[in-house]
Amino acid sequence: MRLPLIAGNWKMFKTVGEAVVFAKVLKPIVKDLQGVEIVLAPPFTAIHAVAEAVRHENIFVASQDLHWEKEGAFTGEISAPMIKEAGAEFAIIGHSERRQLFGETDVTVNRKLRAVLTSALTPIVCIGETLDEREHNQTLAVLDRQIQGAFDGVTADEISELVIAYEPVWAIGTGRVATPAQAEDVHAHIRARLRQWFGATAAEHCHVIYGGSVKPDNIIDLMREPDVDGALVGGASLDAQSFADIVTKARATV
Numbered sequence: 001m002r003l004p005l006i007a008g009n010w011k012m013f014k015t016v017g018e019a020v021v022f023a024k025v026l027k028p029i030v031k032d033l034q035g036v037e038i039v040l041a042p043p044f045t046a047i048h049a050v051a052e053a054v055r056h057e058n059i060f061v062a063s064q065d066l067h068w069e070k071e072g073a074f075t076g077e078i079s080a081p082m083i084k085e086a087g088a089e090f091a092i093i094g095h096s097e098r099r100q101l102f103g104e105t106d107v108t109v110n111r112k113l114r115a116v117l118t119s120a121l122t123p124i125v126c127i128g129e130t131l132d133e134r135e136h137n138q139t140l141a142v143l144d145r146q147i148q149g150a151f152d153g154v155t156a157d158e159i160s161e162l163v164i165a166y167e168p169v170w171a172i173g174t175g176r177v178a179t180p181a182q183a184e185d186v187h188a189h190i191r192a193r194l195r196q197w198f199g200a201t202a203a204e205h206c207h208v209i210y211g212g213s214v215k216p217d218n219i220i221d222l223m224r225e226p227d228v229d230g231a232l233v234g235g236a237s238l239d240a241q242s243f244a245d246i247v248t249k250a251r252a253t254v
Contacts, residue, residue: 004223004250005163005207005230007039007062007124008237009092019046023053025240029248033058036251037230039090039124040237044078051087062090062124065098068111080119091116092232094126094150096169106149113150117158124163124232125150126211127190131170139168140189147193156198160205164190165232171212173234180221180228183210187227216245223253 014022019042030038041062042050051061067077083091093116094109109125116123127146129139143166151159166186171177178186187208195203210222211232222228230250237243 002205002207002229003035003037004254005037005039005209006233006243006247006250007041007090007092007163007165007209007231008233008243009041009064009095009211010043010238011064011097011234012043013238014042014046016046016049019043019050020053022240023050023059026059026244027054027057029240029244030059031057033247033251035254036247038247041090041092044083044086047083047088048086055087060089061087062092063088064092064095066091066093066112066115068108068115070115080115080121084119084121088121090122090124090163092124092126092165094146096126096128096167096172100169106146109146109150110152113154113162117154117162122162124165124209126165126167126232128167128169128211134168134170139186143186143190144193147190147197151198154198156202159194159198159202163207163209163230165209165211166190167211167232173213175213177213177215177218178210180225183222183228184225187225187229191227214246216242216249219246219249220253223250 038059039062041064063083066080070079093112098104113123129142133142190208191203207229209230210228214231214233215236
């Protein structure tokens with residue numbers, strides 16, 4: 001059975017001090033929760049501090065991005081080995097903001113995915129359509145293209161271990177959210193494609209989580225859908241109590 005996975009993506013928020021305070025507030029609230037995976041994705045500067053703050057706890061740490069090379073003349077970039085050494089166990093790849101604002105493509109997502117897999121980190125690979133693509137009934141075609149591009153050369157065993165985050169771009173930071181039925185339709189399509197291209201075992205083990213204005217008041221309805229395995233939470237993850245509420249409610253649906 002796939003355990004619910006709730007990841008909080010802090011984006012460009014929180015200093016090191018603020019991140020540590022958050023972790024210290026969150027720990028006692030969720031310390032006894034079992035049957036749910038909890039992931040925090042702070043800015044690069046706070047990865048090590050947060051990892052130390054949650055050491056030996058039921059909370060994992062992720063990076064929000066990385067470069068595909070191990071080292072080199074790439075000013076301003078950070079590699080997978082650096083992220084792992086800092087204490088991260090997960091890495092977010094291909095977030096829609098990286099695609100829209102910084103020119104990420106399916107090709108670069110694939111290169112980053114390979115780097116993550118070779119560094120023994122768990123990838124959280126983001127895919128999703130824009131509002132224009134949805135309104136032109138291109139959602140499924142866009143997702144198929146992104147899956148094929150991002151997972152080119154990836155094995156079925158590797159697919160089994162990774163996380164796919166479906167994030168409709170039109171629902172990120174807008175307050176709009178896909179209905180549970182809309183989310184389930186897309187998640188079911190993604191899992192069907194994984195089954196078709198990578199086999200039944202990979203499709204059943206791979207986590208497919210939802211990202212897009214997830215909040216405490218909509219997580220239960222989303223999690224009740226059979227192919228929604230968790231959530232990639234943005235703004236609502238910046239407050240420890242709000243994030244804990246989402247985690248607790250997601251766990252309660254198991």
